[in-house]
Amino acid sequence: MGLGNLYRRRVRVFTMAIVVYLDYKSVQQKEKWVSKSKQTAMWEKAHERNAKRILKLIIEMEGLWVKLGQYMSTRADVLPPAYINNLKQLQDSLPPRPLEEVYGTIQKEFGKSMDELFLDFVNEPLATASIAQVHRATLLNGQDVVVKVQHDGIKTVILEDLKNAKSIVDWIAWAEPQYNFNPMIDEWCKEAPKELDFNLEAENTRTVEKNLGCRNQHDGNLNPNRVDVLIPDVIQATEKVLILEYMDGIRLNDLESLEAYGVDKQKIVEEITRA
Structure with a gap:
């Protein structure tokens, strides 16, 4: 991937970060002028709107962003339901390479x-x-x-994506100190290159x-x-x-197949815990 494409990736990522940030700041301002009963619905719409924006960009960009999106889709303890429901689509297989x-x-x-x-x-x-x-x-x-x-060429893309993700997290921590994701991204920057x-x-x-x-x-x-x-x-x-x-198998979240093959789910949990 050429430097021009890497630059365009950076521009797309930072543009999206700014759009999402400004959208949420706008909602923060608007909620001051609406009743509490309407605030929840307003925030839910904002989450849904921005989750779809981010999902669309991740699918377009691929690379590290897919992996990060997959991780985020498992963090129901941190993210609103709109993000979980949208980003879990990334658990499916991506389009194949030539x-x-x-x-x-x-x-x-x-x-x-x-x-x-x-x-x-x-x-x-x-x-x-x-x-x-x-x-x-x-x-x-x-x-x-x-x-x-x-x-082919994914190493360059992943390393560039890590730099961009780190920059965005640093910016968010500066603009909104209560949202400091540096420990998470620092761990990603340390471990992700090993997967290459x-x-x-x-x-x-x-x-x-x-x-x-x-x-x-x-x-x-x-x-x-x-x-x-x-x-x-x-x-x-x-x-x-x-x-x-080669080993055939069943995904742990494929409950229908687990039932069809008579898999002992309690046994699975016990072995995972032992491991």
């Missing part, structure tokens, strides 16, 4: 052609997120795997498996102290591509 980009990244990272790496590669991704997308594939030895491929190196994710996956005493789906380990979950084997990793053993 296959040419995906193939190019894989081949560049491993220094081999697709035919030298895979017996089969499913072009339609299982999911597309803010940093990468995931495809099913079959290795030359017949093993089913998933291939996580980082979006899939070697670290591979290392963390192995560490979690070891710490929890987990087994893989081919293992007969019956250690009573282990946590009863399956962790996929790491097959191969580079900075931008991660190949893992």
